[in-house]
Amino acid sequence: MYGNDFAPPEDAPGGGLLGEVEAAEAALREAAARARRGGAAPDEDVEAYFADVINADQKIEPRDWMPEAYRRTLIRQIAQHAHSEIIGMQPEGNWISRAPSLKRKAILLAKVQDEAGHGLYLYAAAETLGISRDELVELLLDGRQKYSSIFNYPTLTWADVGAIGWLVDGAAIVNQVPLCRCSYGPYARAMIRVCKEESFHQRQGYEILHTLAHGTPAQKAMAQDSVDRWWYPSLAMFGPPDGDSTHSAQSMAWKIKRFSNDELRQRFVDMCVGQAEVLGLTLPDPDLRWNDERQAYDYTQPDYAELMRVIKGDGPCNRERMAHRRKAHADGAWVREAAAAYAAKRAERKEPVAA
Amino acid sequence: MSRFDFTLAVGDDALIAAQRLGEWTSRAPEMEEDIALANIALDQLGAARLLLTYAGELEGAGRDEDDLAYLRDDREFRNCLLVELPNGDFGVTMAKLFFLAAYQVPLYSALAGCADERLAAVGAKARKESAYHLDHAALWVKRLGDGTEESHRRMQDAVDQVWPYVHELFAPDPAAPVDPSTLRADFDATVSAVLDEATLTRPETGWAPGGGRDGLHTEHLSYLLAEMQVLHRAHPGASW
Ligand SMILES: [Fe+2]
Ligand SMILES: [Fe+2]
Numbered sequence: 001m002y003g004n005d006f007a008p009p010e011d012a013p014g015g016g017l018l019g020e021v022e023a024a025e026a027a028l029r030e031a032a033a034r035a036r037r038g039g040a041a042p043d044e045d046v047e048a049y050f051a052d053v054i055n056a057d058q059k060i061e062p063r064d065w066m067p068e069a070y071r072r073t074l075i076r077q078i079a080q081h082a083h084s085e086i087i088g089m090q091p092e093g094n095w096i097s098r099a100p101s102l103k104r105k106a107i108l109l110a111k112v113q114d115e116a117g118h119g120l121y122l123y124a125a126a127e128t129l130g131i132s133r134d135e136l137v138e139l140l141l142d143g144r145q146k147y148s149s150i151f152n153y154p155t156l157t158w159a160d161v162g163a164i165g166w167l168v169d170g171a172a173i174v175n176q177v178p179l180c181r182c183s184y185g186p187y188a189r190a191m192i193r194v195c196k197e198e199s200f201h202q203r204q205g206y207e208i209l210h211t212l213a214h215g216t217p218a219q220k221a222m223a224q225d226s227v228d229r230w231w232y233p234s235l236a237m238f239g240p241p242d243g244d245s246t247h248s249a250q251s252m253a254w255k256i257k258r259f260s261n262d263e264l265r266q267r268f269v270d271m272c273v274g275q276a277e278v279l280g281l282t283l284p285d286p287d288l289r290w291n292d293e294r295q296a297y298d299y300t301q302p303d304y305a306e307l308m309r310v311i312k313g314d315g316p317c318n319r320e321r322m323a324h325r326r327k328a329h330a331d332g333a334w335v336r337e338a339a340a341a342y343a344a345k346r347a348e349r350k351e352p353v354a355a
Numbered sequence: 356m357s358r359f360d361f362t363l364a365v366g367d368d369a370l371i372a373a374q375r376l377g378e379w380t381s382r383a384p385e386m387e388e389d390i391a392l393a394n395i396a397l398d399q400l401g402a403a404r405l406l407l408t409y410a411g412e413l414e415g416a417g418r419d420e421d422d423l424a425y426l427r428d429d430r431e432f433r434n435c436l437l438v439e440l441p442n443g444d445f446g447v448t449m450a451k452l453f454f455l456a457a458y459q460v461p462l463y464s465a466l467a468g469c470a471d472e473r474l475a476a477v478g479a480k481a482r483k484e485s486a487y488h489l490d491h492a493a494l495w496v497k498r499l500g501d502g503t504e505e506s507h508r509r510m511q512d513a514v515d516q517v518w519p520y521v522h523e524l525f526a527p528d529p530a531a532p533v534d535p536s537t538l539r540a541d542f543d544a545t546v547s548a549v550l551d552e553a554t555l556t557r558p559e560t561g562w563a564p565g566g567g568r569d570g571l572h573t574e575h576l577s578y579l580l581a582e583m584q585v586l587h588r589a590h591p592g593a594s595w
Contacts, residue, residue, distance in 0.1 A: 089381040089389075096377045100586045100595040101421050102370075102404050105377070106397060112380050113393035120386055158586055158595075216593050324381070332384025334509065335445050338502025345501065 017173050021195045024180035031058050059185035062128040070254055074184050075129050082122035083140045084148035085115045087321050091155040111201055118194045125186040141326055150237050152315030159212055159226035165205015167234040173198045174268045183255035213280045228284045236302040238265040269299045359413040361531045366406030367434035373399035398484040405477050425587040429577045435567040437520040439576040446499055446513035453492035458524045459485040461541040465533040493549045500553025515558040523565035
């Protein structure tokens with residue numbers, strides 16, 4: 001009864017990327033079926049075994065030995081991804097109460113609920129690396145771990161819900177599709193599931209903008225304004241330019257990361273240009289043009305100084321997002337304590353009485 | 356109550372309940388509960404859409420679900436007062452949901468067997484959803500009632516605060532497709548069993564506020580509608 005109860009517009013996005021997710025899923029099954037030939041046995045030389053698995057494009061599983069730095073890198077990355085899903089519920093959740101039709105309200109509620117689900121699978125994937133969800137949540141609440149900076153921008157109009165779906169979920173998919181082939185099995189599998197749902201979100205966001213852009217002049221202006229505000233922050237989601245990125249080289253060698261920030265950003269720009277044309281909206285970049293030599297669009301880089309300011313905590317909504325999360329956590333403490341106390345009482349009652 | 360008024364009343368209960376539950380998104384005590392509350396809100400919203408659409412058809416004036424949800428004022432809403440009360444803390448929200456579901460389960464079950472095919476179809480679908488809402492809320496009422504000292508105190512306060520609003524749900528109406536007064540025994544049996552297990556009591560008060568079915572609401576509804584309707588009303592005639 002909710003979600004996708006509309007005909008997809010022509011040229012709706014998501015098709016090509018969804019195909020890549022499916023290919024990654026097939027590769028995962030093949031890798032599992034393909035025995036690793038020769039090389040070290042897992043209990044003989046653990047380091048050689050780890051290197052062999054990575055080289056053979058097989059998956060490292062929780063029971064396998066792994067370098068401490070590999071484990072730490074994955075925990076940090078998966079946890080920050082999980083935190084982003086949870087904090088990301090706020091900017092869109094901001095419009096649930098005011099969604100302009102009951103159908104849109106249902107789709108948006110379901111979407112924000114999906115994001116909570118993504119947070120849960122990602123925390124579960126991180127837990128396979130030997131850290132608990134409670135510990136990770138503490139790291140978020142203390143500010144020792146970050147979440148995606150994009151969620152520190154405000155949703156000022158209904159069109160922002162569309163722009164987030166189209167651009168932010170779109171950028172997330174471009175980032176995450178390669179992670180479906182990540183060398184750590186639980187993360188790769190979580191990403192396949194997440195990417196499939198994100199591609200619905202992107203399509204729904206695009207559809208919101210399409211409806212607005214073909215609606216009244218006020219609706220079209222609302223759509224254009226939101227694209228104007230979300231375009232550069234979305235480009236910044238891919239992180240600093242390659243020269244300045246600190247973690248990339250090692251992550252590439254471990255096959256946690258497979259493309260550089262700039263490669264992914266370019267892929268995103270190339271994908272969006274045609275979609276913006278179909279929407280009838282303008283991407284706010286006067287220097288955006290096709291480069292025949294590179295077979296890609298030239299475009300203006302986002303303001304990386306702004307990105308650094310937002311990462312450091314001085315974006316428009318950093319303080320509110322964290323205060324909201326901390327308040328929900330603190331307000332729920334008595335409820336969680338009660339659930340634990342009730343479960344303990346039940347367990348006690350069930351215990352056989354010693355004679 | 357005519358079939359139109361009855362359908363509108365049941366649909367408005369579901370719509371306003373969904374609106375209140377949606378306010379919990381990103382604020383629940385744990386992540387699993389955020390997902391559960393969104394599920395229940397989606398079920399209520401789904402039932403509301405079917406009922407409001409049908410109410411519009413019964414009326415025959417060309418109003419669809421959005422016209423009814425977004426373009427009526429509070430005096431034209433027919434929901435019970437229980438659903439429009441503010442969420443309060445998690446205990447108050449669970450008390451509201453528990454009493455609502457304990458009423459909706461027998462209501463939808465009775466509707467599933469009524470002569471009107473459309474209402475029967477909504478009843479058949481919604482009663483399964485309501486049974487889950489009832490289980491979920493009852494479990495929390497028990498956990499909070501029989502949890503810690505603080506949770507017991509809060510849950511008892513919540514029951515005391517919300518209980519008077521249940522009486523309105525069962526005002527007799529022999530002309531309605533289902534006479535609400537026939538649902539009371541079932542409701543009382545469910546409530547007694549759960550409150551007993553939760554070590555909670557019902558307050559001794561004869562106060563029984565009402566008026567929702569006649570469009571006489573609490574002060575809260577107008578604020579809820581102001582927020583829910585603001586964008587839709589700002590763009591008359593637009594499609595979304
Ligand atoms: Fe997500
Ligand atoms: Fe998403």
